[in-house]
Amino acid sequence: MASEKPAIGLDIGSTSIKLVGLKKQRNRYVLEHFGIKYIPPETIVEGALMNSSVIMQSIQELVRELRIKRKEVAIGIGGNSVIIKKLTMPTMSHFELEETIGAEMQQYIPFDAKDVFVDTFILPRKEDEATKQMDVVLVAAKKEIVNDYLSIVGESGLKPVVVDVDVFAIQNCFHTNYGVNENDTIALINMGAEVVGINIIRKGISEFTRDIHIGGQQFTEEIQKQFNVSFDEAEILKSSVYESQIDVSAQKQIQASIGKIAEQVAGEIQRSLDFYSGSYGDSHFSKVYVSGGAAKTPRLIQAIQDRTRTQTEMIDPFKGIHIDSKRFNHEFIEKMGMLGTVAVGLALRSPGDKLY
Numbered sequence: 489m490a491s492e493k494p495a496i497g498l499d500i501g502s503t504s505i506k507l508v509g510l511k512k513q514r515n516r517y518v519l520e521h522f523g524i525k526y527i528p529p530e531t532i533v534e535g536a537l538m539n540s541s542v543i544m545q546s547i548q549e550l551v552r553e554l555r556i557k558r559k560e561v562a563i564g565i566g567g568n569s570v571i572i573k574k575l576t577m578p579t580m581s582h583f584e585l586e587e588t589i590g591a592e593m594q595q596y597i598p599f600d601a602k603d604v605f606v607d608t609f610i611l612p613r614k615e616d617e618a619t620k621q622m623d624v625v626l627v628a629a630k631k632e633i634v635n636d637y638l639s640i641v642g643e644s645g646l647k648p649v650v651v652d653v654d655v656f657a658i659q660n661c662f663h664t665n666y667g668v669n670e671n672d673t674i675a676l677i678n679m680g681a682e683v684v685g686i687n688i689i690r691k692g693i694s695e696f697t698r699d700i701h702i703g704g705q706q707f708t709e710e711i712q713k714q715f716n717v718s719f720d721e722a723e724i725l726k727s728s729v730y731e732s733q734i735d736v737s738a739q740k741q742i743q744a745s746i747g748k749i750a751e752q753v754a755g756e757i758q759r760s761l762d763f764y765s766g767s768y769g770d771s772h773f774s775k776v777y778v779s780g781g782a783a784k785t786p787r788l789i790q791a792i793q794d795r796t797r798t799q800t801e802m803i804d805p806f807k808g809i810h811i812d813s814k815r816f817n818h819e820f821i822e823k824m825g826m827l828g829t830v831a832v833g834l835a836l837r838s839p840g841d842k843l844y
Contacts, residue, residue, distance in 0.1 A: 493511065493512075493558070493839075494510055494512070494562075494836055494838055495558075495560045495562040495649055495650055495835065495837050496508070496558055496560065496561045496562070496835060497510075497562055497657075497830075497831040497832060497833065497834030497835030497836070497837075498547070498561045498562065498641065498646070498831065499563075499564055499828075499830040499831040499834060500532070500543065500547075500640075500641075501532070501781070501830075502531075502532040502533070502682050503527065503529070503704075503781060504526045504781065504827065505525045505527060505543070505546050505547060506523070506827055506830070506831040507521060507522070507524075507547075507550045507551070507554060507831060508521060508522050508828050508832050508834070508835040509521030509522075509554070509556065509835060510836065513810075516808075516809070517664070517809045517810065518810045518811075518812070519806065519809050519810065519811045519812070519816065521554045521556060522554075522816065522821070522828060522831075523550045523553060523554045524824060525546040525547075525549060525550045527542055527546055528542065529719050531543060533682075534567060534568055534682060535565065535566070535567045535568055536633065537636050537640060540636075540643075544640055544643055544644045547641070547644040547646070551645070551646070559645070559647040560646075560649045560839045561641060561646045561647065561650075561834075562648075562649065562651075562834040562835065562837040563641060563648055563651055563652070563834065564651075564652045564653065564657045564830050564834050565629055565634060565652075565654065566654035566655065566680075566685055567683045567685075567699060568699075569630045569633035569634070570627065570628070571598070571626075571627070571628045571629075572625065572626070572627050572697045573597070573626040573627075574623065574624070574625055574695070575624045575625075575626055576622070576623055577621065577622060578621060578622075579620050579621060579622045582610065585610070585624065586608065589606065589608055589626060590606075593606070596626055596628075597628045599628060599630065603630060603632070604628040606626070606627070606628050606629075607627045608625065609624070609625050610623070610624055611623040611625060611693055611694075612693070637651075650834070650837045650838075650839070652833070652834055652837060654685055655678065655685045655686075655687040656833070657833030657837075658676050658678055658687065658803075658829050658830055659687055659689060659694060659833070660833040660836050660837075661803070661805050661829050661830070661832045661836065662777065662803060663692070664808060664809075664832075664836055665803075665804065665806070665807040665808040665809070666807065669692075670691045670692055672689075672690075672691075672775070673689070673690045673772060673773050673774055674688070674774050674775050674776070674777060675688050675689075675761060675773055675775075675777070675796075676688075676777050676803070677757060677776060677777070677778045677779070677780075677792070678779050678829065679703065679704060679753075679779065679780035679781070679782035679783040679785075679788070680703050680704065680781070681703050681704045681705045681781065681782060682701070682703045682705060683700065684700040684753065684756070684757065684782075685698075685699050685700075686698045686699070686700065686760050688761070688764050690768075695764070695768060695770075696767075696768065698760050700753075700756045700760065702752065702753055702756055703753075703782055704781060704782025706749050706752075706753075707726050707746055707749045707750075708722045708723050708726055709722070710745045710748070710749055711726055711742055711746075715738070715742075725742055726746065726786075727784075727785075727786075743786075743787075746785065746786055746787055747787055747791075750785065750787045750788045751791055753791070754791040754794070755795060757792055757795070757796065758795040758796050761773065773796070773798045774798075775798060775799050775801070776793070776796055776798050776799070776801075777801060778792065778800060778801070778802055779802065779830075780827070780829065781826070781827050783802055783826055784802075789801070789802065802826050803826065803829055805828050805832040805833075806821060806825055806828070806832070809832070
């Protein structure tokens with residue numbers, strides 16, 4: 489549970505930077521700040537910061553425009569820079585667990601132990617208490633990437649106090665807004681520009697995570713190739729094709745391109761869900777929830793629903809958060825809200841939480 493003054497959530501994504509500030513009033517969260525700043529293509533590539541000055545300037549502009557006074561921020565990382573493993577181990581204390589993981593690190597992760605930050609947490613066990621075993625989540629993050637993010641945030645004038653993992657930030661956001669139903673198995677799917685992150689939640693606990701290296705940029709690149717236009721022009725065509733006044737034949741061609749990539753993405757998601765079902769003996773999904781900037785790509789949610797045969801809908805990261813209509817534009821929240829899912833999850837973290 490977050491403190492009365494949780495950290496500011498700062499989601500540094502490959503196409504935009506999102507900032508969310510929350511405060512706790514009585515038994516509810518209240519939105520204090522929400523802003524988005526788009527950044528040029530290839531400013532961040534596969535999690536690596538390629539243009540630090542642009543990122544720093546964008547963060548500073550957001551802080552200034554939103555009149556942020558707090559300095560403590562929680563940031564998220566994901567993609568190739570993070571490995572998440574779920575392990576079943578003999579029951580032991582957390583101190584013993586850390587010693588065991590440290591001694592046997594190389595059998596769990598493909599990185600050199602000295603190059604990563606490692607954290608572990610023991611999952612609450614819902615059944616089979618007599619087996620004397622426990623479920624453990626192991627998270628390893630590349631030090632080089634984490635330190636780059638910490639450095640750029642610090643140089644922007646903020647104080648990073650928590651480093652979270654994107655898929656867990658989304659889970660935190662979901663549980664806060666939708667609650668936990670211990671009879672459900674759901675899939676949380678974050679549609680990024682470069683990576684689709686999948687987190688399958690069973691009985692309120694993360695059972696399976698996977699990253700698929702396909703994302704919203706592939707839609708744009710396909711339209712670029714078809715029409716020989718710039719990235720920005722292709723983005724406009726992608727987002728407005730169903731309401732634009734462009735030539736009918738061109739409109740059909742764009743729709744076909746979007747449909748083709750949507751089927752590819754949906755097929756990859758279905759294969760991941762099928763893998764989980766085969767591995768865990770759990771084939772019934774109550775619902776699929778989708779978030780991220782690419783989630784608003786036309787036809788994508790319908791394609792996922794058709795392929796997975798599971799009701800699919802967009803996460804509303806502000807569903808359970810009070811929003812003052814006098815301070816925030818309803819249309820902006822409704823249109824751009826799905827971009828804030830990771831940032832909301834980060835904004836629920838407390839400055840007293842572990843940094844790694």
